[in-house]
Structures are given as structure tokens and as C-alpha cells.
Amino acid sequence: MTTPDTRPGIPTRGPQLTATQVWRQLQRSSFAVISYRTPAGDPRSSGVLYAAEGRRLYVVVATDSWKARHIAVGGRVAVTVPVRRGGLLSLLMPIPPATISFHGTATVRPAGEPEIGALPGRLARLLPAEGRASSTIVEIAPEGRFVTYGIGVSLQRMRHPAAARATVPVGSG
Secondary structure (H helix, E strand, O other), rough: OOOOOOOOOOOOOOOOOOOHHHHHHHHHHEEEEEEEEOOOOEEEEEEEEEEEOOOOEEEEOOOOOOHHHHHHOOOOEEEEEEOOOOHHHHHHOOOEEEEEEEEEEEEEOOOOOOOOOOOOOHHHHOOOOOHHHHHEEEEEEEEEEEEEEOOOOOOOOOOOOOOEEEEEEEOOO
């Protein structure tokens, strides 16, 4: 257990975020790391491109991929979305990304379901025309709480973990 740093000038409280603010950031991003278990129970993680729509994340994967097979068996995932910060300053200094993490239920949709024309625009763009017959969609429904680091705070405040961390109920406004 750690105790907060109470020295003058050291922030001890994180940002007051809403789920709407976190979802807005998720919609602006497109890369995530998804963690899941293999059928043997071993941990595995994979980088993916995603689209956020209607408080869900959608990932396109090859139907015969490890991701599709393993996620379909367990149905539970953990997701971390790195959020680049720092603009031009990040080219001069090593600035770690902010992050949004959560766990949730993942449903692997069979190839061809839903019809490509019915998909939201951002998701349809992830699905290459030549790969539509061999691709499937993973729908991820976040549960519990978002855990954020560096979202809604200045780069200066990111230096202080207590000031940069926040948890937000997934379903709150």
C-alpha cells in the first residue's frame, strides 16, 4: 500500500472524468491491445485496429486467426488503448502515452454477419474489400470501470500518478 505524496505542489487527486469523455477519446483513437486467454489458459495479447460505435468496440480479424479462435472460446478480454500525447514535444522528449483500460465481454461474429453495408462507416473501412469473405468481427462490450492514466490532465500532471489516474464507471454519463 502506498500513501499519497503530500508535499506542497504535488497533486493528490486525479481528474474528474465522465464515461462520455472517455468514449469520446476512444472514438478518436483506433489502436488497442487486446488480452485474452488461450484454450489452454495461457495469457496472450495482440495489437488491433478498432472502431468505437454505440458504446462498443469493433475489431476486424481473420476468421482463422488465433484471436478469433481464442476469444470465441473464452469470451472475456482486457483492452488497453494507448493515447498519444505531447504533439511535437513528444518528438524531442520521451513522453509515454496516456491509456484507457477496461475489461469486457467479446463476441466473435461469424464471417458475413452482419452484412457489410449495415456496418457503421468507420468499421466498414477497417474491413478490406478483398478480405471480407475471410474476416470476422469481434464486438467488445466494456464492463465495470474504465481505468485511465493521463486522460484529461496536462503533461505536467502526468508526472504525478495520483493526479493522472482516474476510474470511471463504464455506464456513467
